Amino acid sequence: MTAFETVLLGAVASWLLVLTVVSVLIVRQIALLTVRLDRLFDRNAPADDGLGIGAQIPDEISGILDAAPDQPTYLLVLGASCVPCRQLSLQLGYADLLPDNIIALISGHAEHRAAIVELLPASIRTITDPKARELIDALEVSTTPFCFEIQRERIRGKTVLDDVDEFKRFTSEAVALSLTEVAPNGR
Secondary structure (H helix, E strand, C coil): CCHHHHHHHHHHHHHHHHHHHHHHHHHHHHHHHHHHHHHHHCCCCCCCCCCCCCCECCHHHHCCCCCCCCCCEEEEEEECCCHHHHHHHHHHHHCCCCCCCEEEEEECCHHHHHHHHHHCCCCCEEEECCHHHHHHHHHCCCCCCEEEEEECCEEEEEEECCCHHHHHHHHHHHHHHHHHHHCCCCC
């Protein structure tokens, strides 16, 4: 084999490697875009995942609640390797006026879990694996990021979250609903 053939073979091998890497990156970007578009179009769709609204919460969940029965608790279900979960955690870390009684259930690889815990504000109580996985399974939820509103040992609301604004909207609607139940005439 001549020097020219060796150089030519090396150049062809390099181009094949570059094309392979570019192809993998393009496929990954298409997958991410598909997920984001699905979320965009399903934004107003009801959250079908998890226990139904009005359902009694499992005993495992009752054991972690700190709030008074008439105060809502928000359970955030976050996946350690979920990019939208990391983005939401970062946004929550910088958010102001968050409701009390938020508990984040974080499941997944230990290093990624630790990164999400670091991003969340200290006011949010965190529970990680293996306990988090047990609680997430009890809630029958597989979608992340996901949020449940729990009050009086029942699920009062649930939603798939896209960002901190959606979380704030969900929690403010839940507070407004609670106020109208207590005082329907505004008294």
